[in-house]
Ligand SMILES: O=c1[nH]c(=O)c2ncn([C@@H]3O[C@H](COP(=O)(O)OP(=O)(O)OP(=O)(O)O)[C@@H](O)[C@H]3O)c2[nH]1
């Protein structure tokens with residue numbers, strides 16, 4: 001099977017990408033398969049900047065085409081935080097449970113209608129000698145008062161998806177993979193690659 005390299009060390013993302021790319025006949029490799037590769041410092045101020053940084057650094061390092069994902073949670077009542085700092089919101093050790101606790105604490109007393117939020121996902125595809133392409137996907141929801149469900153990763157237990165009537169962590173992986181920010185970004189990447197192919201024909 002043909003394979004694609006995703007420049008991530010996040011096991012939650014890795015599992016989702018595996019399932020999302022399998023129907024396309026693509027096996028997924030991640031940086032978990034290349035433990036010798038060091039973390040890329042995420043110095044960008046936007047999801048796109050960080051996705052490009054990760055994709056280009058790893059593509060140049062490995063000499064092949066690579067896709068990187070920079071994603072996170074934007075909470076309106078917190079002026080968009082945790083945003084690009086989602087993974088390390090409660091500290092550099094990247095602890096999902098502590099990150100959730102910090103968000104719940106900051107939102108204490110904020111009424112339901114003001115707890116709107118969205119997951120964002122920027123994907124960058126880079127290949128040495130070629131122009132990098134980026135796409136962006138979102139998923140709208142609101143932040144619950146307490147955790148619900150045990151699927152997914154990150155902030156999924158406190159992210160309520162109105163259209164599904166469930167917390168993201170209550171959705172089965174194939175349900176999340178239909179509506180998530182990551183799924184939406186991949187659909188856009190498919191469309192973009194198709195357009196680029198057509199324009200070269
Ligand atoms: O509940 C969630 N469901 C999701 O679907 C999701 N996608 C992203 N996130 C959060 O945003 C951070 C990404 O930060 P991030 O893009 O820098 O990734 P990361 O540092 O974890 O791994 P890497 O890909 O950089 O190696 C993650 O750690 C999570 O906290 C999510 N939370």
Ligand SMILES: [Mg+2]
Nearest residue numbers: 010042070087
């Ligand atoms: Mg990261």
